[in-house]
Amino acid sequence: MFKRLKRYQFLFEELVKRDFKSKYKRTVLGMAWSLLSPLLTLLVMRLVFTQFFGRNTPHYTTYLFCGNLVFACFNESTSQGMTSLMGNAHIFTKVNVPKYLFLFSKNVQTFINFGLTLCIFFLFCLFDKITFTWKFILLLYPICGLVLFNIGVGLILSALFVFFRDIQYLWGVFLQLLMYLSAIFYTIDRYSPMVQNLFLLNPIYLFIRYFRKIVIDAVIPSAWFHLLIAADVLIVLILGCWMYKKYNTQFLYYV
Amino acid sequence: MSILEVKNVSIRYMTGDFKDIGLKEYVIRKLKHNYHINEFWADKNITFSLEKGDMLGIIGTNGAGKSTLLKAISGIMEPTEGYVKREGNIAALLELASGFDGELTVKENAYLRGAMLGYTRKFMDETYNEIIEFAELKDFQDRPFKQLSSGMKSRLAFSIASLVQPDILILDEVLSVGDGAFRKKSEAKMQEIIQGGATTILVSHSIQQVQSMCNKVLWLERGQQIAFGDVNILCSLYQQYLDKKITLSQAKNIWNNVNQHYDYLIVGTGLYGATFAQEATSRGKSCLVIDRRPQIGGNVYCENIEGITVCKYGPHIFHTNRKDIWEYVNDYVKFLPYSCSTDKYQGVPEKGYNCLIEKLLEGSTVIINMPYQRLVAAFPEIANKVIYTGSIDEFFEYSLGRLEYYGLRFEEEILDKPDFQGQAIVDYCDNETSYTRIIEHKYFTNQKSSKTVITREYSEEWLPGKERYYPIHDEKNNKLYQQYLELAKEYPNIIFDGRLGKYQYYDMDKAIASAIEKAKEVLE
Numbered sequence: 001m002f003k004r005l006k007r008y009q010f011l012f013e014e015l016v017k018r019d020f021k022s023k024y025k026r027t028v029l030g031m032a033w034s035l036l037s038p039l040l041t042l043l044v045m046r047l048v049f050t051q052f053f054g055r056n057t058p059h060y061t062t063y064l065f066c067g068n069l070v071f072a073c074f075n076e077s078t079s080q081g082m083t084s085l086m087g088n089a090h091i092f093t094k095v096n097v098p099k100y101l102f103l104f105s106k107n108v109q110t111f112i113n114f115g116l117t118l119c120i121f122f123l124f125c126l127f128d129k130i131t132f133t134w135k136f137i138l139l140l141y142p143i144c145g146l147v148l149f150n151i152g153v154g155l156i157l158s159a160l161f162v163f164f165r166d167i168q169y170l171w172g173v174f175l176q177l178l179m180y181l182s183a184i185f186y187t188i189d190r191y192s193p194m195v196q197n198l199f200l201l202n203p204i205y206l207f208i209r210y211f212r213k214i215v216i217d218a219v220i221p222s223a224w225f226h227l228l229i230a231a232d233v234l235i236v237l238i239l240g241c242w243m244y245k246k247y248n249t250q251f252l253y254y255v
Numbered sequence: 256m257s258i259l260e261v262k263n264v265s266i267r268y269m270t271g272d273f274k275d276i277g278l279k280e281y282v283i284r285k286l287k288h289n290y291h292i293n294e295f296w297a298d299k300n301i302t303f304s305l306e307k308g309d310m311l312g313i314i315g316t317n318g319a320g321k322s323t324l325l326k327a328i329s330g331i332m333e334p335t336e337g338y339v340k341r342e343g344n345i346a347a348l349l350e351l352a353s354g355f356d357g358e359l360t361v362k363e364n365a366y367l368r369g370a371m372l373g374y375t376r377k378f379m380d381e382t383y384n385e386i387i388e389f390a391e392l393k394d395f396q397d398r399p400f401k402q403l404s405s406g407m408k409s410r411l412a413f414s415i416a417s418l419v420q421p422d423i424l425i426l427d428e429v430l431s432v433g434d435g436a437f438r439k440k441s442e443a444k445m446q447e448i449i450q451g452g453a454t455t456i457l458v459s460h461s462i463q464q465v466q467s468m469c470n471k472v473l474w475l476e477r478g479q480q481i482a483f484g485d486v487n488i489l490c491s492l493y494q495q496y497l498d499k500k501i502t503l504s505q506a507k508n509i510w511n512n513v514n515q516h517y518d519y520l521i522v523g524t525g526l527y528g529a530t531f532a533q534e535a536t537s538r539g540k541s542c543l544v545i546d547r548r549p550q551i552g553g554n555v556y557c558e559n560i561e562g563i564t565v566c567k568y569g570p571h572i573f574h575t576n577r578k579d580i581w582e583y584v585n586d587y588v589k590f591l592p593y594s595c596s597t598d599k600y601q602g603v604p605e606k607g608y609n610c611l612i613e614k615l616l617e618g619s620t621v622i623i624n625m626p627y628q629r630l631v632a633a634f635p636e637i638a639n640k641v642i643y644t645g646s647i648d649e650f651f652e653y654s655l656g657r658l659e660y661y662g663l664r665f666e667e668e669i670l671d672k673p674d675f676q677g678q679a680i681v682d683y684c685d686n687e688t689s690y691t692r693i694i695e696h697k698y699f700t701n702q703k704s705s706k707t708v709i710t711r712e713y714s715e716e717w718l719p720g721k722e723r724y725y726p727i728h729d730e731k732n733n734k735l736y737q738q739y740l741e742l743a744k745e746y747p748n749i750i751f752d753g754r755l756g757k758y759q760y761y762d763m764d765k766a767i768a769s770a771i772e773k774a775k776e777v778l779e
Contacts, residue, residue, distance in 0.1 A: 007373070010369075010370045010374070010375055010376045010379075011370035011371055011373075013370070013376075014366055014367045014370040015367070015370075017363070017367075018356055018359060018363070018367055021358070021359060021363070022356065022358045022359070025358055090354045091354050091371060092331070093326075093331065094331070094347075094349045094354050095331070095347070095354070095371045095372065096329060096330045096331045096347070097371060160278075164276075164277050164278035164281060165277055166277025166278050166279060166280075167277070167278055170278065170279075249332065249333040252326075252331070252332055253268060253269055
């Protein structure tokens with residue numbers, strides 16, 4: 001496995017470079033665009049929802065930002081990851097390369113975006129008078145989890161996309177719904193405990209909640225909460241890898 | 256130990272509903288039981304193996320399954336059935352010009368392509384200048400790739416790809432890259448890699464290219480393996496198939512037969528060769544008959560032009576005094592009376608001489624377009640005995656000099672009128688006319704046609720390479736022939752006979768008679 005990675009390292013680097021360049025090449029602001037979009041969403045939400053939810057939610061800006069940060073990352077990574085395999089059909093039909101490299105390279109790019117947004121997030125935390133504690137280190141857990149989760153979902157989606165092209169639209173609709181279900185701009189305190197538990201079925205909500213717990217409440221989530229996240233990540237990763245393994249030789253027929 | 260083994264490889268493509276419908280439609284059709292998949296075998300049961308240093312050419316018309324097979328060999332595709340076993344690393348150069356990114360610069364694309372081909376960054380750093388130099392794109396290296404012409408794109412692709420030092424090299428139509436000058440350069444480069452000991456697989460639509468570069472050929476047609484083996488014979492068969500001279504099953508049949516061992520190899524399908532073949536097969540011997548020309552019949556070959564049988568190598572009227580020979584030929588075809596000499600039996604076959612030759616060759620395997628040297632180079636042990644009816648000096652590659660002949664030249668003309676001279680042959684013996692006679696072919700057998708075909712016959716000096724008609728029996732040539740006969744003694748298994756083998760002029764009856772006698776002599 002390690003040897004294989006080493007062998008494709010150069011290709012992987014070049015793919016990342018290519019994805020990066022082709023994304024930012026012809027925009028004036030370059031990478032700033034990809035930062036601007038989550039910030040604008042944040043701004044709009046802040047303006048619109050403060051009146052409804054903001055009053056009794058402490059650090060509402062940070063609260064909102066936590067949600068947006070995670071969700072935007074998931075959104076971008078999966079939407080772009082979905083087409084990554086198909087978009088490189090002209091390569092893997094002619095050269096024998098591991099097909100997951102295309103998805104990985106897309107994910108590297110979205111992760112860099114995420115990292116930049118994360119920096120701005122911390123800046124906002126400063127403005128929002130959040131106290132930084134050592135517990136912030138624990139944010140690495142949901143970040144790693146999210147990255148792996150994105151890859152897992154990306155594997156599944158990009159494989160499905162080869163077979164069913166309308167997945168793209170269905171996924172768009174699904175993301176819209178998911179956003180409303182992820183308690184990004186509202187709190188779930190008002191729901192009954194039963195409904196509140198249902199929210200835990202949403203992995204995206206888990207990541208968001210982890211962020212809020214650490215950043216706003218300075219509380220470390222429970223062990224089973226960690227396990228829940230790990231379970232979600234593992235399930236999609238295993239499913240994604242299984243799909244790639246199973247359909248690896250069949251992608252060719254569908255492009 | 257073969258370096259590449261392809262065993263019973265079959266590749267199935269699925270066609271039908273699934274390709275263009277989305278998930279929603281898929282679910283609906285599944286529920287309605289209205290979902291159809293058809294299968295299509297792009298390749299079926301392909302089996303061959305290559306040794307180190309082999310150069311395989313894959314031939315076949317469009318849609319034969321060549322590119323799909325290459326994908327299976329290079330590992331891009333898994334065969335549906337069968338397996339591919341490779342020893343060593345493999346480099347596949349498939350459809351070169353595609354797979355680049357138009358937005359990136361030439362240099363960036365070069366690195367990306369290099370990475371795809373499995374090179375290391377260090378290697379690319381070291382060879383990048385060489386690549387760009389070879390592709391002649393130094394001035395373009397920072398331009399976006401999409402601004403390049405398609406020729407430039409393939410040039411770059413080729414330059415990167417040809418840096419490989421693989422054990423197995425796969426080339427799909429890559430040698431037809433760029434303009435004439437670059438093509439030369441690229442071919443030289445390929446030769447260099449091949450000389451480096453790589454086992455190479457080449458797909459090309461140029462038979463000449465395959466013939467000049469490859470030593471083995473795999474012939475595919477609609478996914479079926481027609482043949483795998485010697486390049487010369489298969490290229491010859493393939494060319495005939497392309498020219499619609501033989502059908503696929505005939506080609507297959509010939510190929511399967513050529514892999515056998517024969518009692519007799521008869522070189523030349525003229526009257527002598529065909530008669531000998533007939534005599535031999537009727538005695539239960541197996542015969543392979545080859546001819547260098549693209550048709551059978553030697554100099555009695557006829558063509559049908561405007562409904563008229565035209566003898567392409569001069570008019571032939573069968574005349575003989577021997578009753579047995581006359582009956583012999585009349586057993587095979589019907590002759591119409593035609594008189595030209597004082598012989599007892601005279602005539603021309605009603606449907607031309609081709610019919611006679613075909614009848615005589617029934618039971619033998621016939622390959623046209625096949626020079627003797629080419630065949631024995633590939634199959635030295637193909638037959639126990641050889642009947643060589645070609646020119647004896649040619650057999651010895653003119654090592655002692657050329658035997659000379661009187662030359663003839665024919666000029667054929669199709670006239671848009673039913674009659675020209677009212678008879679078959681008019682001789683011109685005067686000095687003013689450059690031709691010696693005019694033949695109006697329709698009058699040999701009184702064929703009806705609204706047009707007529709005439710041939711003017713000129714006598715002219717014979718030059719090497721031209722058709723041989725009449726031997727010149729002077730002292731010099733006779734002596735030379737005797738010297739060649741001495742050489743022939745070294746080849747006890749080859750019988751030099753017939754008109755050219757004996758350096759004699761034979762009338763047709765004489766050719767047949769001598770073949771029958773020879774057959775009696777060697778077969779009984």
